[in-house]
Amino acid sequence: MKHYLTEDNLLTVEAALENTNLDVVKMLAALTPEQVPSRKADAAAVIVRFLGGEGLRKVWEGLDELQKAAVSETIHSGSARFDGVRFRAKYGKDPNWGTSQKYKSDKPSLLGFIFYHGFIPADLKQRLKAFVPAPRAHEIAFDDVIEETFDRPYSRWNLETRIREEGTEPVPIAVHERERAAQRELLSVLRLIDGGKVAVSDATRRPSASTVAAIGAILEGGDYYPHVPSTNQYQDENAGPIRAFAWPMLIQAGGLAQLSGTKLQLTKAGRKALSEPAAGTIRTLWSKWLGTSVADELARIDCIKGQTGKGKRGLTAASSRRGAIDASLGECPAGKWIEIDEFRRYMQASGNDFEVARDAWGLYICEAQYGSLGFDGNARILNVRYIMALLLEYASTLGIVDVALIPPAGARRDYRDMWGTDELPFFSRYDGLLYFRITPLGAWCLDIATAYTSAPVEMKQVLRVLPNLEIVADGTALEAGDRLALNAYATPVSDFVWRIEMAKLLAAVEEGRPVAEFREFMKARSGEIPDTVARLLEDAEARCTLLHDRGLGRLVECADAALAALIANDTKTRKHCMRAGERHLVVPASSEAAFRRGLRDSGYLLAGK
Secondary structure (H helix, E strand, C coil): CCCCCCCCCCCHHHHHHCCCCCCHHHHHCCCCCCCCCHHHHHHHHHHHHHHCCCCHHHHHHHHHHHHHHHHHHHHHHCEEEECHHHHHEEEEEEEEEEEEECCCCCEEEEEHHHECECCCCCHHHHHCCCCCCCCCCCCCCCCCCCCEEEEEEEEEEECCCCCEEEEEEEEEEEEEEEEEHHHHHHHHHHHHHHCCCCCCCCEEEEEEEHHHHHHHHHHCCCCCCCCCCCCCCCCCCCCCCCCCHHHHHHHHCCCCCECCCCCCEEEEHHHCCCCCCCCHHHHHHHHHHHHCCCHHHHHHHEEECCCCCCCHHECCCCHHHHHHHHHCCCCCCCCCEEEEHHHHHHHHHHHCCCCCCCCCCCEEEEECCCCCCCCCCCCCCHHHHHHHHHHHHHCCCCCCCEEEEEECCCCCCCCCCCCCCCCCCCCCCCEEEEEECCHHHHHHHHCCCCCCCCCCCCCEEEECCCCCCCCECCCCCHHHHHHHHHHHHHEEECCEECCCCCCHHHHHHCCCCCHHHHHHHHHHHHHCHHHHHHHHHHHHHHHHCCCCCCCCCCEECCCCHHHHHHHHHCCCCHHHHHCCCCCCCEEEEHHHHHHHHHHHHHHHCCCCC
């Protein structure tokens, strides 16, 4: 018999008892109706006879509810091993295993008849399945409404009283609704790339600082945490870019752009995405991101060192982590607020968990010897930070989830006992993520819903649209999101007055904001639109369809007008070019090769510049 028991070799109660301490065997035998023999083999035989009859059912009936749950969870799982992490996540604590005894073996509870060395023997598991019901389903807690403030804990030294003060202070929670904004931002970033204004690193594919600034300037409402001057030269509490960083990474992973020199250039799929509904592109981007190797979200947690050195060998595949989170998101209710730690608990309780690192000893804070994450308890914060990184930087950027945030500094204190973290204002830039809510777009991307219909604009009369093309707002009820929408489509005249102008409307359309969306917004916020405004909007929509980008072309200059006319009408070249004035021809890029062949056949050659 093997002395190291595993699920594979622990097949019978007899085998389990052979490897169980004599004192424990006698204590279990004492719980049966028979007398306890002095020899271990005889005492073990008593237990085997007891469990072989009606004793097993009597043991089950004598268990309390939490003990029954431990048995039920184990025998109805794919393993014979008791999963303590999953059980504690689901039920909040361990079952009663017995009592500890000083200088002696621990005294087992009735669970000792069923579990041996953390396993249920195969023969017992088979018999228990006949009458032990399946465990209760694992559920996730959610809220329809969340609080407006968060009680953030603080601990600071009072210079006047020379006493350390501890307590909590209310911090406003910022809610970011992402479904519509993400679709507009996607088109804006694609146009920015098309204009040659997005540069990324050749080695890491990360956007440059100037690119992050350029993208941040076109994000609706700016990035989650705008940069603020630091009041302490030793502790910078700025979280840095999040959505402005994520968009180029997502677009590269989705195959919408590729590196050309130092700048990103739209691919064929990227150009196609400019004229297609953004929702479908976002669904594709999320799917592609789940399996991408372009980046690992963990790398954005700057205080964790060793990720590109020895620690890299101990990391799990990022795609497996994303897959586990995606699967758990697909089991969550859409439209409900879910707290981050509750989502983490749910993943553990449902058995759909993951580990960021198989071996965390190569990862460290500040210094490898003392700050290693391999020390007991240090790696516990990696998984929840990874969840927060994926949700805040990528899922929310794509509009899959809405998020509720506070500034990251002081938001979480679970890392304060770790060596080398005394001067960190936060462990990660994502520490301020408190809740998330799956949007209708997210429900479609996560396969919770089978189709997606754009969410209707909330009906709320806070605007008056006048026949003179002016929009007047009720200042007391105008929300920040409404003001952003007005600034995007109309020209501000004063704090509460905007004027609708053709040039501004066309600029909005060029940035990916359709006129129909503005019309829908005004109807929802004012109730009616005057005829003069309606005609202007119809005219703007019509003008957007009169001109079409047919791609790049090459301008060819001929020696004289007669030669230009000859080539433009020659049977070998006329299908591949068109006149542009007296002495010039335009050749579409797609026809350039055929045009050059036709020229050669006609006895001419296209010279260089």
